[in-house]
Every structure is written in structure tokens, then in C-alpha cells.
Amino acid sequence: MNIEMIKPENLVYTKTKLMTDNALSYCPGCGHGTAHRIIMEVIDEMGIQEDTIGIAPVGCSVLAYEFMNIDMQEASHGRAPALATAVKRLWPDKYVFSYQGDGDLAAIGTAETIHACNRGENIVMIFINNGIYGMTGGQMAPTTLPNMKTATSPYGRDVKEMGHPLKMTELIAQLPGTYYVTRQAVHKPANVRKTKKAIRKAFELSKENVGVCFIEIVSNCNSGWKMRPNEANIWMEDNMFPFFPLGDIKVDGQLITK
Amino acid sequence: MAKVKGTIVVDTETCKGCEVCIPVCPTNVIAMSAKVNSKGYNYMNLVGEDCTGCTNCAVVCPDGVITVYRVKV
Numbered sequence: 001m002n003i004e005m006i007k008p009e010n011l012v013y014t015k016t017k018l019m020t021d022n023a024l025s026y027c028p029g030c031g032h033g034t035a036h037r038i039i040m041e042v043i044d045e046m047g048i049q050e051d052t053i054g055i056a057p058v059g060c061s062v063l064a065y066e067f068m069n070i071d072m073q074e075a076s077h078g079r080a081p082a083l084a085t086a087v088k089r090l091w092p093d094k095y096v097f098s099y100q101g102d103g104d105l106a107a108i109g110t111a112e113t114i115h116a117c118n119r120g121e122n123i124v125m126i127f128i129n130n131g132i133y134g135m136t137g138g139q140m141a142p143t144t145l146p147n148m149k150t151a152t153s154p155y156g157r158d159v160k161e162m163g164h165p166l167k168m169t170e171l172i173a174q175l176p177g178t179y180y181v182t183r184q185a186v187h188k189p190a191n192v193r194k195t196k197k198a199i200r201k202a203f204e205l206s207k208e209n210v211g212v213c214f215i216e217i218v219s220n221c222n223s224g225w226k227m228r229p230n231e232a233n234i235w236m237e238d239n240m241f242p243f244f245p246l247g248d249i250k251v252d253g254q255l256i257t258k
Numbered sequence: 259m260a261k262v263k264g265t266i267v268v269d270t271e272t273c274k275g276c277e278v279c280i281p282v283c284p285t286n287v288i289a290m291s292a293k294v295n296s297k298g299y300n301y302m303n304l305v306g307e308d309c310t311g312c313t314n315c316a317v318v319c320p321d322g323v324i325t326v327y328r329v330k331v
Contacts, residue, residue: 005265005327012264013313015322024321028299029276033320189282189314222276229276 016044018069025063029229031219032061034186035128038196039097040068042203052095053087055080059101060135061128078109081116084123095206097124102143103133106168110142113172120177120211124202127168127214130221131240138224142166145243150224165243169216173250179211181250185218187233191246198248211253218244261331264311266304269323273301279315279324288315 018040026032043052049070056064058077065072075083080098088096105113105127116123132150133139140150140157143165147156157165173181180202184195195217202213218240222232248256266288273295279302280288287306295301301323302315311328 002263002265005263005329006267007327010327010329011325012311012328013316013324013326015325019322023272026320028274028320029278030320033322034318037320037322187278187318189317192317229278230281233278 016041018044018049020067020069022066024067026060027221027223029220029222029232030060030134031130031186031217032128034192035099035126035195035217035219036061036064036067038186038192039099039126039199040070042196042200043070043095046200046203048095048203051093052097053091055084055087055096055098057098057100057104059104059133061099061101062135064099078104078107079112080104080109081112081121081123081125084125085116085119085121088121088123092122092209095124095203096122097126097203097206099126100128101134102127102129102131102168103135103141106142106166110166110168113168114175116177117172117212117214118175118177120179122206122209123212124199124206125212125214126199127216128219129168129216129244130219130224131165132221132224134221134224138221138226143168145239148239167244169214169244169249172212172214173255177211178214178250179253180205180213180248182214182248183216183218183244183246185236185241185246187220187236216244218246262310262328263331264309264326264328266309266311266315267325267327268301268303269325270295270301270303271297272321273299273323274321275299275301276320277302278318278320282314282318284312284314285310 220232316324
């Protein structure tokens with residue numbers, strides 16, 4: 001290591017000040033930490049720390065307010081979009097975002113999610129999809145892939161018996177209340193940079209009061225999937241991405257036709 | 259071609275040793291330390307002179323433990 005290089009004028013990247021110094025409660029290699037950091041970087045770059053209110057979910061990221069140095073409110077399980085609606089309606093000038101996992105947004109909170117999107121609330125919704133209930137020990141979630149093994153589907157998800165995975169992002173893209181809907185990932189530097197651009201776009205659009213901006217981040221759950229972090233990222237590329245393809249689904253209120 | 263040299267500073271106490279930074283390094287100068295931090299995780303460190311300060315490792319680090327410095331030489 002070159003000691004002379006370590007000077008403030010040579011600094012090109014450091015953790016944003018909007019992340020607190022608390023050690024993240026996530027497992028090693030979990031995408032939640034990266035997702036937290038890029039949201040905070042966007043807020044830092046836009047200079048809207050005092051004008052942003054985040055809604056924390058129930059799930060692994062239940063302690064998100066401990067790590068994000070902005071105003072936050074904890075919601076009941078699945079009710080983050082409902083709470084975000086209330087906050088945004090009471091403070092129309094603030095930037096309001098909800099941060100939820102797939103167990104929170106796509107299972108217990110499906111009704112709140114769909115109705116908030118259908119009403120076209122002017123909020124940003126961040127959805128971390130790892131296809132499993134990570135916090136409770138890796139049980140099958142609505143987004144679990146067909147034939148994927150979890151604690152409650154030890155022989156793989158049988159779609160005849162257990163139903164099909166829910167493509168929440170495609171579902172809500174059909175609703176007229178959503179304006180910008182995209183699916184991204186945070187496992188590689190290029191993906192992280194794309195996701196950051198998408199989050200920045202969503203926050204900028206939320207100021208224009210055009211409707212819900214919804215960002216799904218396909219993430220890993222190496223503890224729940226019983227893999228090492230890098231193996232989990234490769235498994236995610238091979239199995240999750242064919243089912244949850246990355247890219248914009250709805251831009252400027254128009255569905256992208258492929 | 260203008261050359262750049264970089265270096266990284268690692269917060270070894272917060273590193274959880276997930277190794278996500280290792281495959282994204284274009285010059286393969288990151289490796290896991292044989293030592294562990296107070297939580298028992300092997301932490302990552304810089305092992306070569308070829309770091310270009312590309313920030314790839316810092317961008318993917320879930321725990322944000324990496325600070326990157328870069329100079330033109």
C-alpha cells in the first residue's frame with residue numbers, strides 16, 4: 001500500500017456520511033447493504049437529506065433506520081406503502097420512499113402495494129427481491145422460483161401444489177398509477193451503477209408528482225440459499241435473472257414492449 | 259497513455275469477509291487476510307502494486323468498508 005497516496009485530494013470513493021457508523025446487521029455479502037448505501041449516496045448527491053423521509057419495513061431490513069442517517073419511520077408488516085402514502089400526503093414537499101423486501105411487499109403487503117400503486121401516490125418504492133424469507137430462516141416466499149429448495153419446500157417448490165412465483169413488478173407496471181417501473185441488481189459494479197441511476201431518476205421524478213416510481217432490486221440471500229456469497233451471486237445470475245429479467249419495464253408512464 | 263495508480267484503505271473491523279470484492283477486481287490485487295478481526299472474520303486487503311483505483315471493490319462492498327484513493331503518474 002502506498003502511504004503517500006492517502007491524502008484527501010486523492011480520495012475517489014468512500015462510504016457516504018449518510019450511512020451511520022453502526023455495523024450493518026446483515027449477513028456477509030447481502031445485497032441490502034449495497035442497496036442502503038446507494039440510496040444514501042443518491043440522497044447525499046441530491047442534497048435532500050433534510051427533505052427525505054424513509055419508511056422501514058419488517059424483515060431483514062427492519063433496522064434500516066439504524067443505518068440510514070435520515071428521518072425514518074417503522075411501519076407494521078407490509079404496511080410501508082400505506083404509511084408512505086400518509087407521510088407524503090401530509091408533507092407533499094418531502095421526498096418519501098419505502099424500502100421493503102419480498103416477504104413484506106409481495107406477501108403480507110400485497111394489498112397495500114397494489115392499492116398504493118393504483119392510487120398513483122407520489123412515492124418511491126424500493127423492493128428487494130431475494131426469493132425467500134431471509135430473516136425467519138429461509139422459508140418459501142411468494143417470489144420463490146419453481147423447484148427452488150427452501151426450509152418449507154425441501155423438495156423444491158412444486159407449482160401444482162404451492163402455486164406460481166409472483167412477478168410483482170410486472171403486475172404493478174400494468175396499473176395506471178405507476179410512472180417508472182424498473183428491475184435492477186446490485187451484485188456487480190455495473191449493476192450497482194445502473195441501479196443508482198435508476199434510484200436517482202425515481203427520486204427526481206417523485207418531486208414532479210407523476211405517480212409511483214418502483215424499483216425492484218433482485219438480490220441474493222446467501223444464508224437462506226445455503227451458499228457462499230459469490231456462489232449465491234452466480235446462482236442468482238443463472239436462475240433468478242431468467243425468471244426476473246433485469247431492465248426497465250415502464251418508463252415515463254409507458255410500458256416497454258420487447 | 260496516462261497511467262493511474264490507486265490504493266485502498268480497508269476498515270478491517272467492519273469487513274465481514276464476504277469476498278464479493280475479489281472477482282470484481284480487474285487487476286486481481288485483493289485477497290483475504292489470514293488474520294481475523296475482533297468478530298472472527300477474515301478481512302480483505304490489498305496484496306499487489308497494480309491497483310488502479312477503479313472503485314469496483316468499493317462499489318460492490320455491502321458494508322462500505324473500502325475507501326479508494328487514486329493519483330495520475
